[in-house]
Structures are given as structure tokens and as C-alpha cells.
Amino acid sequence: MSRELSNKPTSLTIIKDSANRYFASFVVETNPETLPKTSNSTGIDLGISTFATLSNGDKIEAPKPLKQNLKKLAKFQRKFPRTEKGSKRRERRRLRVAKLHAKIKDIRTDFLHKLSTDLVKKYNTIVLEDLNVSGMVKNRKLAKAISDLGWRQFRTLTEAKCEKYAREFRTISRWEPTSQKCSNCGFKGGKKELNVREWTCLNCGTLHDSLRLTGGYRDINAAINILEVIQPKTKVETTEAKVIETPVQLSLFNEVAEGRSETIKRTQSHRKSSPKKDANGNDVSTRPESTIQLRLFD
Numbered sequence: 001m002s003r004e005l006s007n008k009p010t011s012l013t014i015i016k017d018s019a020n021r022y023f024a025s026f027v028v029e030t031n032p033e034t035l036p037k038t039s040n041s042t043g044i045d046l047g048i049s050t051f052a053t054l055s056n057g058d059k060i061e062a063p064k065p066l067k068q069n070l071k072k073l074a075k076f077q078r079k080f081p082r083t084e085k086g087s088k089r090r091e092r093r094r095l096r097v098a099k100l101h102a103k104i105k106d107i108r109t110d111f112l113h114k115l116s117t118d119l120v121k122k123y124n125t126i127v128l129e130d131l132n133v134s135g136m137v138k139n140r141k142l143a144k145a146i147s148d149l150g151w152r153q154f155r156t157l158t159e160a161k162c163e164k165y166a167r168e169f170r171t172i173s174r175w176e177p178t179s180q181k182c183s184n185c186g187f188k189g190g191k192k193e194l195n196v197r198e199w200t201c202l203n204c205g206t207l208h209d210s211l212r213l214t215g216g217y218r219d220i221n222a223a224i225n226i227l228e229v230i231q232p233k234t235k236v237e238t239t240e241a242k243v244i245e246t247p248v249q250l251s252l253f254n255e256v257a258e259g260r261s262e263t264i265k266r267t268q269s270h271r272k273s274s275p276k277k278d279a280n281g282n283d284v285s286t287r288p289e290s291t292i293q294l295r296l297f298d
């Protein structure tokens, strides 16, 4: 055994897989672990050339051994059917394919485990795009690349770890225009097709290009937009972004109006339930008649 168990196992199962490997599976009770608190958030854009692009610009590539072994696997699989059924040679080749399959799965799972653990340690909120993986896998060209990359497994692992460590896991609709929207100004003017690698924002002039050497600002733009669906920034002049102004104004309001908490509480509950009606909030917050003015909006 290569690792000490933290507790006595309550059950033990021995499993043999198709590659003739033996696994011992224990059930051990453990105490829930905790991670240090953080308020960091990240949006993640999953891609084929770069596995993941984070909204802070970090790029995560899939490991090279995975790609190398996939080429080897294709070669092995081509040779396998050219053997006589029931022959020793056929069994040898079957085992060779199964062993390589198992190896690839291990490399991929190891990579996805490390990545998801790392992300859950660093971020309190993780936002992914709810990709229609099964729909995409029907597209034969994309199918192999996607299933090899393990997007679905990545999502499953990340979600499970978020739950385990009380982090926030969020997904956004795949219909959100995350690649068309300019993350600099919020203007929706980019192209939709996957093959459009470069576009310039017609509103602010920012170039969202592919920059092949670094992996692509275009993906970072999408990652920023994925995060902003959940956490809109006030600087972006869009209708969705205005909703966020409410809590900011409320805290200003509280500081100014100390000592009149009872009136304020009523006002707050009014304003919370109708965040769109606070357009003049800043202006009235310094005057005592503010509550009367606010009621005019209800």
C-alpha cells in the first residue's frame, strides 16, 4: 500500500479491470476538510486548443503525455481488427489497447483532479459555461477532441469539490453571448462562429485577437464574460449591470443615515424588493426627506 489510511476501513473490495490491473477499494470515514476563506472568483472558458482559460488570463493546457498517447492509441486500434478471432495475437493486441486506454484515462483523471483541486483552493466562486457536451459530441469532428479532454469530468469534479469545501459552483446558460460581448465595454458586437478568431469592438475599438503564441485574448474575453454574468461590474453600461448598484448605494445610505435605523430598514426592504426603481438614490440619500421621495417610486 502506497498511502496511509486516515482511519480503519469499513469495507474492502478488489477489482480487476479490462487491462488486467488490480485495484483495492476501501471505504474510510473521514472528517470534512476545510479550506482557508477567500473572496476570489473566476470565470472559466473551456476550449479545444487550450483546455481552460481563466478570467484573470491564466491558461491551462492539457498534459502532453495525453496527446502523445492518443496518437499511439489510434495506431494500436487500427492494427487490432487485422487479427484472427480467438488467436493469442488478438488477445495480446486487445490487452495492449486496453492498457493504453487505462493509461490515458489515468493521465486525464490525474490532470483534472489536480486542476479542480487547485481551482477550489484558490477561488470561492467558480463559474462555468453550461456546455451542451452530449450535443457537441454528436459532431464527429469535435467528438474525439472533447471526450478526450474530459470537459464533463472536469465539471463533475469541480462541482463535487465545491460542495465538499463549501465553495460556490455556478454555471451560466450556453446561450449567453460570452464570446460576442466585448468584456472591455459590454458592447455586443462580436461574431458567433467558432472559427472567427479575431474581432474588433465597434464601440470601444478593443481588438479581441487570437495571439497564437500566448493562446488568445479572445478566450480571456469569453472567460471574463462568463464571470460577469454572475458578478456584473458597475463600469459596464448595460441594463443588467445597473442592478448591482443597489447594494453599493445602500451601504452609502446606511453610513449617512446613522441613528435613523428604523426608517432606513423600511426603506431598505422597499428598495431590495424593487432594485430597478433606485435611479436617483445617490441624490436623495443625504437629505432626511429621502424616504418620502423613495416612496414616490413604488
Ligand SMILES: [Zn+2]
Binding pocket: 182, 183, 184, 185, 186, 187, 201, 202, 203, 204, 205, 206
Ligand atoms: Zn468594447
